Amino acid sequence: MECNSYDKKARELSYVEFPTQYVWNKSNKVWTRRKTKTKSLGRINHVSPKFGDVYYMCILLNKVKGPTCYEDIRTVNETVYDFYKDAFYALSLLDDDREYISSIQETHHWATASFCRSLFVMLIISDSLSRPHRVFKEIYNCLSDDVVHVCKQEIGVKGLKLKSEAIYHLTLSYIEKSLLSCGLSFKQIPNMPLPDHKYIQDSCNMLIQDELNYDPSINRKKGGVFFLYGYGGTGKTFVWKTMYAAIRSKGEVVINVASSEIAVLLLFGGRTTHSRFHIPITLNENSFCSITPGNDVAALLNKVNLIIWDEAPMMHCYCFEVVDRTLIDIIFPMSNDKPFGGKTIVFGDDFRQILLVIQRGNCSDIVQASSHSSRLWRECTIGGPNDDEVEFEFIEDNHLDDPLYFQDKAFLVPTNEEVDVSTTTC
Template identity: 40%
Template sequence: MFLAWFVANQEYSEGRHLTYAEFPSKFTYYPDKRKWHPRQRGFQIGRLSYIPVGSGELYYMRILLTFQKGCKGFNCIKTVDGKLYDTFQDACYALGLLSDDKEFIDGIFEASRSQSGQMLRVLFVRLLIMSTMHKPDNVWKATWKLLADGILYARRRILNIPDLRIPESDLQNLCLIEIEKLLMCNGRSLKDHKTLPYLVFDELLAQPNKFIADELNYDKDQQGQLHQSLLEKLTDEQYDVYATIMKSVEGQDGQFYFLYGYGGTGKTFMWKTLSAAIRSQGKIVINVASSGIASLLLPGGKTAHSTFCIPLKINEKSTCNVKQQDPRAKLLRETSLIIWDEAPMMHKFCLKHLTVLCVI
């Protein structure tokens, strides 16, 4: 019956000034022919089936059917003042049929003065479940920082890193994970709300890892600016080294490079440039040195012994005490590049055992 209305509007001009609900007043439907024909006598009032608010696009299409006239297809229903909108909901907004949800935004801001981030997330989930917000994505964009309140503090306590920083994209994802947990307790999901961003499940975010968090505790934008300034200062020879190593990192071919040079030739400068380049992409680079003093010159540098659990007394049968599912093992799997300064100062077994560890 509904699809036949499109066909009737194409055939009969007298019905194009009627909405779908008004159509039976001038036309009658023949089920056997599945067609509308002009009414010869009588009068009939049409009615539209009830659609609950939480039905999504179907609900907004029903609203439009009480306003749009002479539609010849689904795109006609979504067209307002000659402009075709992507969704029925957007078309409803263009006609002024929906509120702007400002009352909910103001409500969350007001509640934030006395309530914790967890309680704000509970409030947001209740609004989602009751389908009171017409555009929850607008409310999310305006209030997500309030909804994420307390998440960074909790991560700092769990990881015992007081100055831990989390990029905004990861913080949003963590907030979405918490909202998804609350929705699942009520038999719902973020997937039920198409306009809201869906969480990207990341095992590293879901299960805090102190070692990974420590290596990612930097400002990606700041690292990008540092990388640009360092890159401009490289000599031609240094740039060739930089390009070769970066190509290997991006290709993930697991190559091993040995950079040799006298003191003052720019080896540490190269390490800083490579570190900034990889961290500007949000990846992990581990900087280690054979001695504690040398590690101080590297960005986020540590000793090789502490990072890879290398025994102080080492022999051919020694092993790095790192199990497959340990947090340190997960760090190595997520690492894009390992820089080892003053490697020749170490015993050959140290390098051998590290190679075996990374392969495993």
């Protein structure tokens, strides 16, 4: 390299070609040009591919002519690469690993993710991959497909949910474990990410997982229908305020509605359901809200992240179904397979309070028009003081003389007079 720095003729030769034109002067300790045409061979000591970047430097010395420093060996088209292997790749002396990537992706169609990880490890150990870190990025989904299932079995937590960061680092740890058993490590592979054991420890901590094992429907924007059940004074309004304050603090949209004007006063920015959703006064099983796709209200409903609907049982079941049909009609992209167009909606109220009024209707008519009778009820996840589901049933004659039968039940009767009679009897 020193000779190349001052001799232009030397810069025309590679490292292996250099001894054919120059000879080492031991007394002056410099390279001088040969005066005789003596045949001479240059050679480089053998280096195993397992030595990584040193191996690629030795190969480049056969290709690069006239380097004056180590940076020149790593320079290709005026670009200085950080590693000799990258320069080797830039000179098209290495394959692009596309064949191996396609092979692993094809294998994933019929094999487990664990088998794909073993295949990836085998390719690393055999030094078949030019850029293992690039291959890892391309096939990450194939390698991480079963991580949640494996972790669930290891720590014994049912319904385990892991964040994407935890899955990423667990995948790396599984591969690293296999590499270590073969005497290799990610630390020996340039640019290869290392597993962060903080995420792994948190993922294997059952106490932490128990506290994280809740449904993040709103954050994942996967939608869902929920019902918060609780009698007066149990804190439903406090839950509403906490929910919409937390979501609005992120700059996201929450719609607060209620079935009555009095209940709306408790919700900041609340509106009645008929006002917000333009629900028709006269309803049937095929009705739609008066919202045209593309108008301002439709744009708002497309943007909304959460809908809170208080005093829900006071509404006819057709009201919920008309909003459901309308949202499915105007949400883009359409989510016909999800209730309410894939939006997250939370209903709430106390079934022991006032139900909807059916003119000239009997008890059976009221129950049939209630939210519980709607086809959407089976899509609903119910939570409350005891997370008990609310069930409706008609009182049979054989229970009328049994006071204990009525102690844990609420009465749905058409008039207050019948309520007074029922409570007096019990």
